[in-house]
Amino acid sequence: xxxxxxxxxxxxxxxxxxxxxxxxxxxxxxxxxxxxxxxxxxxxxxxxxxxxxxxxxxxxxxxxxxxxxxxxxxxxxxxxxxxxxxxxxxxxxxxxxxxxxxxxxxxxxxxxxxxxxxxxxxxxxxxxxxxxxxxxxxxxxxxxxxxxxxxxxxxxxxxxxxxxxxxxxxxxxxxxxxxxxxxxxxxxxxxxxxxxxxxxxxxxxxxxxxxxxxxxxxxxxxxxxxxxxxxxxxxxxxxxxxxxxxxxxxxxxxxxxxxxxxxxxxxxxxxxxxxxxxxxxxxxxxxxxxxxxxxxxxxxxxxxxxxxxxxxxxxxxxxxxxxxxxxxxxxxxxxxxxxxxxxxxxxxxxxxxxxxxxxxxxxxxxxxxxxxxxxxxxxxxxxxxxxxxxxxxxxxxxxxxxxxxxxxxxxxxxxxxxxxxxxxxxxxxxxxxxxxxxxxxxxxxxxxxxxxxxxxxxxxxxxxxxxxxxxxxxxxxxx
Amino acid sequence: xxxxxxxxxxxxxxxxxxxxxxxxxxxxxxxxxxxxxxxxxxxxxxxxxxxxxxxxxxxxxxxxxxxxxxxxxxxxxxxxxxxxxxxxxxxxxxxxxxxxxxxxxxxxxxxxxxxxxxxxxxxxxxxxxxxxxxxxxxxxxxxxxxxxxxxxxxxxxxxxxxxxxxxxxxxxxxxxxxxxxxxxxxxxxxxxxxxxxxxxxxxxxxxxxxxxxxxxxxxxxxxxxxxxxxxxxxxxxxxxxxxxxxxxxxxxxxxxxxxxxxxxxxxxxxxxxxxxxxxxxxxxxxxxxxxxxxxxxxxxxxxxxxxxxxxxxxxxxxxxxxxxxxxxxxxxxxxxxxxxxxxxxxxxxxxxxxxxxxxxxxxxxxxxxxxxxxxxxxxxxxxxxxxxxxxxxxxxxxxxxxxxxxxxxxxxxxxxxxxxxxxxxxxxxxxxxxxxxxxxxxxxxxxxxxxxxxxxxxxxxxxxxxxxxxxxxxxxxxxxxxxxxxxxxxxxxxxxx
Numbered sequence: 004x005x006x007x008x009x010x011x012x013x014x015x016x017x018x019x020x021x022x023x024x025x026x027x028x029x030x031x032x033x034x035x036x037x038x039x040x041x042x043x044x045x046x047x048x049x050x051x052x053x054x055x056x057x058x059x060x061x062x063x064x065x066x067x068x069x070x071x072x073x074x075x076x077x078x079x080x081x082x083x084x085x086x087x088x089x090x091x092x093x094x095x096x097x098x099x100x101x102x103x104x105x106x107x108x109x110x111x112x113x114x115x116x117x118x119x120x121x122x123x124x125x126x127x128x129x130x131x132x133x134x135x136x137x138x139x140x141x142x143x144x145x146x147x148x149x150x151x152x153x154x155x156x157x158x159x160x161x162x163x164x165x166x167x168x169x170x171x172x173x174x175x176x177x178x179x180x181x182x183x184x185x186x187x188x189x190x191x192x193x194x195x196x197x198x199x200x201x202x203x204x205x206x207x208x209x210x211x212x213x214x215x216x217x218x219x220x221x222x223x224x225x226x227x228x229x230x231x232x233x234x235x236x237x238x239x240x241x242x243x244x245x246x247x248x249x250x251x252x253x254x255x256x257x258x259x260x261x262x263x264x265x266x267x268x269x270x271x272x273x274x275x276x277x278x279x280x281x282x283x284x285x286x287x288x289x290x291x292x293x294x295x296x297x298x299x300x301x302x303x304x305x306x307x308x309x310x311x312x313x314x315x316x317x318x319x320x321x322x323x324x325x326x327x328x329x330x331x332x333x334x335x336x337x338x339x340x341x342x343x344x345x346x347x348x349x350x351x352x353x354x355x356x357x358x359x360x361x362x363x364x365x366x367x368x369x370x371x372x373x374x375x376x377x378x379x380x381x382x383x384x385x386x387x388x389x390x391x392x393x394x395x396x397x398x399x400x401x402x403x404x405x406x407x408x409x410x411x412x413x414x415x416x417x418x419x420x421x422x423x424x425x426x427x428x429x430x431x432x433x434x435x436x437x438x439x440x441x442x443x444x445x446x447x448x449x450x451x452x453x454x455x456x457x458x459x460x461x462x463x464x465x466x467x468x469x470x471x472x473x474x475x476x477x478x479x480x481x482x
Numbered sequence: 483x484x485x486x487x488x489x490x491x492x493x494x495x496x497x498x499x500x501x502x503x504x505x506x507x508x509x510x511x512x513x514x515x516x517x518x519x520x521x522x523x524x525x526x527x528x529x530x531x532x533x534x535x536x537x538x539x540x541x542x543x544x545x546x547x548x549x550x551x552x553x554x555x556x557x558x559x560x561x562x563x564x565x566x567x568x569x570x571x572x573x574x575x576x577x578x579x580x581x582x583x584x585x586x587x588x589x590x591x592x593x594x595x596x597x598x599x600x601x602x603x604x605x606x607x608x609x610x611x612x613x614x615x616x617x618x619x620x621x622x623x624x625x626x627x628x629x630x631x632x633x634x635x636x637x638x639x640x641x642x643x644x645x646x647x648x649x650x651x652x653x654x655x656x657x658x659x660x661x662x663x664x665x666x667x668x669x670x671x672x673x674x675x676x677x678x679x680x681x682x683x684x685x686x687x688x689x690x691x692x693x694x695x696x697x698x699x700x701x702x703x704x705x706x707x708x709x710x711x712x713x714x715x716x717x718x719x720x721x722x723x724x725x726x727x728x729x730x731x732x733x734x735x736x737x738x739x740x741x742x743x744x745x746x747x748x749x750x751x752x753x754x755x756x757x758x759x760x761x762x763x764x765x766x767x768x769x770x771x772x773x774x775x776x777x778x779x780x781x782x783x784x785x786x787x788x789x790x791x792x793x794x795x796x797x798x799x800x801x802x803x804x805x806x807x808x809x810x811x812x813x814x815x816x817x818x819x820x821x822x823x824x825x826x827x828x829x830x831x832x833x834x835x836x837x838x839x840x841x842x843x844x845x846x847x848x849x850x851x852x853x854x855x856x857x858x859x860x861x862x863x864x865x866x867x868x869x870x871x872x873x874x875x876x877x878x879x880x881x882x883x884x885x886x887x888x889x890x891x892x893x894x895x896x897x898x899x900x901x902x903x904x905x906x907x908x909x910x911x912x913x914x915x916x917x918x919x920x921x922x923x924x925x926x927x928x929x930x931x932x933x934x935x936x937x938x939x940x941x942x943x944x945x946x947x948x949x950x951x952x953x954x955x956x957x958x959x960x961x962x963x964x965x966x967x968x969x970x971x972x973x974x975x976x977x978x979x
Contacts, residue, residue: 120558276490283486320519331519337508338516339524351524373509377502384498391491395484403483407490414494418501427504 027465030091031083037095038079042072045102048347052110055348055370056119063132067109070136071102078143085150086460090389093459096382097452100437101139101445103379106347107359107366108132108440114353121353131359131440138442142449149453156402156458163217170210171253173203178260191261204257204266205434205447208273208412209454215274216404219281227282264302264309265419265433271295272415277408316429329356333365333424337376344372359440361432365424380421383436386452387414393459406458409451520583529581530559530677535599535622537574537591540858541654541661542630542975549627550574550592550671562675569638572665572699573629573856575805576674578682586686589697590671591625591856594804598623598860598869605860605868623868626859628659633948636974640967641666647955649700649835652971655843655940655949657873658852660803662950662971663836665700703808705832706953709921710770710902711938712827714841714888717763717775719782719790721884726778729764729887735774741819748776748822751922768894768901770920772826779825784815787825793879794841795851796831803836803854810837827923838938838951842918845892846946849885851876892917893943906965907939914972917943920961932956937964941972948975 046068053061075098082089109132114121116129128134153159159166177185177192185191193200219226257267275291278284302309311326319327319334332355340350352358352366359366368376390410394403416436423430434444508516517525537550549570552560562577564570575590577599582588588596597603601610601622610620633652641648641664652662673685689697698704720726726733735756740747749772750756756771766774779787791812795801799809810833815821823829836854844851853874860869880888895901895918896908902920905911918939935957940949950968957963 118556280483280486280490283483323519323521332523334508334512335516335519335522335524337505338513339522339528341509341513351527354523368505368509373505376505376509380498380501380505384495387494387498388491391487391494395487395491400483403487407483407487411490411494414497418497421501422504425501425504425508427501 027088027463029087031079031087034082034091034094035079037092038072038075038098041095041099041102042068042075044099045071045106048103048106049109052106052113052347055346056110056113057117057348061109061113063109067105067132067136068102071098071105071139074140074143078146081147081150082456085147085154086456088463088465089456089460090393090463092389093386093452093456096386096389097437097449100379100382101142103367104363104438104440104445105132105135105139107363107370107438108135110348110370111352111359111366113348119348121351124353124359126357127359127440134442135440135445138445141442142446145446146449146453149450150457153454153457156397156405156454156461157399159213159405160217160220160401163214166210167214167218170207170214173210174207174253174257176203178257192263192266202434202441202443204261204263205443206450208266208269209409209447209450211270212273212277212405212408212412215277216401216408219277219404220401223281226278226287227284263432264299264312264429265423265431268295268419268431269412269416269433273408273412276411276415277404280404280407312429312431316426319426329362330424330426330430332356333358333362334426336365336369337425340369340372340376342373344368344370344375346370360434361420361439362424363435363438363440364421367438368425379438380417383413383417387411389459390455393455393462396462397458399461402458402461406455409455413448413451526579527559529600530579532601532620533560533622534562534577535601535863536624537595537599538624538626539570539573539629539631539634540626541628541659542632543977544630544632546626547631549629550577552622561677562672564671564675566635567670567672568642568668569634569664570629571668571671572701573627573634573663573805574671576669576671578674578686579677579679580682590699590805591627594802595625595857595860598625603868606862609862609864621863623863624861625857626861627856628654628661628858629663629856630661630975632977633662633971633975634664636970637662637664637967638666638668640970641954644954644957644963644967646957646963647694647700647704648953648957648967649702649704650950650952650967650971651701651834651836651839652948652950652975653836653839653843653852653854655846655946656852658843658854659858659873660854660856661948661975663701663856665698667694667696669696699805700953700955701835702803702805703834705808705810705834706934706936706955707923708810708827708831708833708838709923709934709936710772710775710827711833711838711841711919711921711936712825712831713767713770713775714845714892714919714938715791715794716779716782716787716825717767717888717891718794718880718884719786720763720778721887722790722880723782723786725782726763729890730762732760733763733766733774734777735759735761735766735771736777737773739773739776739822741776741822742780743817744819746819748772748826764891764894765898767891767919768898770895770902775826776822780818780822782825784821784824787821788812788814790880791831793851793877794844795837795876796833801854803856805856807836808834810834827921833936833951833953835951835953838936838953839949840951842892842938842940842951843946843949844879845885845888846917846940846949847885848882849878849880851879889917889943892919892939895919896939903937903939903961903965906961907937907969911966911969912973914941914969914976915943916941916969916972918965918968920959920965922959933958935959935961935963937961937968939965939968939972941976948972 050060112127112131113119115123185193187193278287303313315327319330323331347370350369352369355362387410394406420433420435422428436448534552538546539549540546550564553563555561575592577588577592580587599622601620637650648666650664676682737755738747756774757765796810796812801807812831820829824831853876855871859867862868896903896916903918907916907918916939921936923934935954937952940946952964952967954963
């Protein structure tokens with residue numbers, strides 16, 4: 004248990020004194036300073052991309068970076084009121100990623116436009132960066148709403164089954180809708196209406212995390228105690244496997260009907276890890292991994308779409324102009340960037356299809372080099388670790404599970420997408436948190452940050468101060 | 483639950499460490515292997531984004547001429563342009579989008595000086611570093627050639643007028659600097675500068691299947707029988723081995739010379755006698771008597787001929803100027819009939835036009851053969867000279883005394899009214915004092931009917947500035963077809979009539 008989480012009990016009342024107990028630092032000043040730093044990095048990146056493209060500071064420096072700074076400041080002020088004890092690093096780190104994403108999208112949108120070098124990207128509109136900035140605003144509003152509405156993380160436990168049902172329904176909608184309402188670029192994971200499109204899976208993920216946390220908190224004793232021991236591994240009872248099997252099937256169905264391997268892997272990974280957290284049984288991890296690998300192997304055999312991905316993974320250059328084109332372009336882009344990168348605006352990320360969404364990390368690898376890419380990976384690692392730290396620090400088991408699951412899913416998402424685009428593992432099209440172009444992913448990611456900060460606020464918040472009545476009240480340290 | 487969370491936290495760290503390790507592997511260790519993947523568009527674009535250096539014909543008097551340059555296109559790309567394509571094609575070669583990734587992707591000076599032209603040469607590192615700070619893309623160095631634009635234009639125009647397979651090379655005999663180098667028929671390097679690989683492959687196929695072989699550099703990489711021009715080598719051998727004392731010494735010159743150990747015989751061109759039947763070697767060369775030199779060849783022997791042919795740089799497969807030059811073969815012969823034939827340039831001996839020019843140049847330069855070269859200077863983008871070529875000797879081919887004998891004899895060829903080149907390269911054709919030797923070769927072993935015309939010469943004979951070798955395939959009599967080409971080049975270069 005961290006020192007910050009329980010400082011109050013360590014305070015010894017001065018004998019006979021009336022001095023108030025000093026509150027632990029909220030670290031909001033640190034957060035503000037870090038936000039300033041993040042905005043500065045974004046401003047430099049913005050200017051650098053303009054210099055790289057055409058030798059001028061881009062016209063939108065004040066509007067875009069200024070607007071972004073105002074949004075982050077607003078979020079910071081809201082945190083001061085709504086979650087004053089929350090982790091001071093999450094907001095600036097997520098903000099930095101979001102800001103760099105906007106810069107990269109701007110740089111890509113300007114490619115080949117006017118006298119800028121490069122080729123225009125047909126899948127990107129002329130004001131994609133502005134749209135992304137608007138999504139950022141919506142995301143930060145959602146972030147503030149989460150903090151405002153959910154004052155205690157454990158109140159979510161009440162909506163375990165409501166959110167679980169909602170999550171499954173939302174997840175299933177694209178599979179049921181006709182393709183013209185749900186299919187974009189071969190993945191049937193969208194709901195489109197009137198020019199707008201959302202990816203319900205991004206939000207279903209959060210609802211299901213809440214559901215898993217609520218469900219597992221109740222069932223964890225049954226899941227961890229009953230069962231047999233085989234070769235040193237505690238196996239659960241067959242009937243307790245039921246819900247796991249249901250989720251496994253659901254994730255496979257997502258895979259089959261929505262051609263979305265990434266999302267199914269994410270769901271399944273999150274569920275297995277949360278069972279593990281709830282039961283502390285390694286056997287669950289083992290079963291989960293075996294089930295997923297088995298499922299993937301079967302899918303690879305029978306679903307052509309999945310089989311293709313495996314072929315590309317094993318022999319990308321054998322089909323450099325066919326199915327492997329995107330992966331090959333991404334790899335060549337990263338290699339082209341080398342250690343220090345070409346500099347923003349000076350590489351050729353536009354050769355890689357969908358470099359603004361799934362492949363955005365290869366774009367960063369190309370223009371910011373290994374150095375920049377490692378920095379981004381480390382930022383993700385930091386957010387994950389801060390989330391897990393909040394989970395460790397908070398006392399309520401539901402909050403622990405929720406925060407642990409959400410933090411892990413962020414790490415898993417980064418692993419799947421960066422591993423995929425760099426051909427470490429088969430490519431599965433999922434978004435890159437905070438960086439990818441697109442509203443659903445960005446807003447959902449900000450909701451996750453809101454929930455994690457709510458949990459960390461709960462963990463670090465001092466217990467309500469007892470009414471000081473000297474002589475009658477005594478602070479007793481609980482064991 | 484905290485124990486599980488701590489373990490999970492370690493698991494997450496492991497995942498991130500695996501990612502970090504993998505991207506390190508990709509962006510450090512696989513940079514080169516991924517860059518050399520065929521069809522890597524970024525590497526290709528990068529090459530087109532660097533301004534390649536110019537190739538400039540800067541020899542001789544008069545203005546210099548840019549013969550290859552890179553012009554900017556939209557989006558920071560450059561396009562290679564050859565302003566006078568046919569005249570300079572055998573010199574510049576071409577630079578296609580395939581570049582060095584494919585054999586035949588780049589040729590000529592473009593290939594030989596590629597490191598300087600594309601700016602990757604280590605001597606240009608300091609300029610690249612400057613570019614790194616000023617943000618400019620890499621710029622190649624310019625290549626200044628010894629080629630004289632006036633001589634080159636005259637050389638190509640003369641060949642094009644003949645319209646036959648031919649090659650001509652002009653050298654400064656004192657330095658070895660190449661003043662002109664033309665080949666016919668030739669090709670348009672601009673067509674190779676296309677950005678479309680489909681167009682490129684079509685163009686390349688058309689040129690490669692053309693029976694006239696326009697891509698073949700006749701001046702350097704095609705060999706022809708030297709014909710009577712080889713009599714210069716035979717004479718050199720005779721003087722050097724003291725079989726003949728001086729140009730006025732008489733040598734046997736029968737009307738018919740029966741080949742030793744063979745039923746065939748050698749005749750003179752007009753089937754008549756050589757002069758008075760007992761001419762001096764000077765007269766024998768002036769009239770180009772076959773019988774006299776065949777017998778002289780037999781007299782000096784195959785070993786000696788081979789030695790002096792080697793001295794004149796026959797049989798050298800490794801000469802580069804810096805374009806690679808094919809060897810001019812003169813085999814070591816033991817059969818007397820073959821030796822006699824080879825002594826008049828009619829057996830298996832073959833020469834490149836460059837070799838012909840080098841023979842005349844050696845005679846002109848007091849018997850000293852200079853290393854032929856084409857690149858005078860390499861200049862960095864800021865015009866600073868990063869490389870300069872100093873003339874170097876190959877060897878003393880013949881003594882200065884013998885060279886002066888040969889000069890006298892070659893002057894007689896053009897100045898004696900009965901000399902073979904009197905009308906085409908002598909006083910009736912020009913006031914310039916040219917010393918030369920004609921050759922009319924019966925196509926060696928594979929006779930096709932029409933003789934090849936050969937001419938080798940230098941001028942002015944008293945103070946040589948230029949040596950020229952010309953071979954016109956199927957040109958007929960050497961003096962008629964080849965000599966006018968040489969005279970045109972000499973006139974253009976010396977700027978006189």
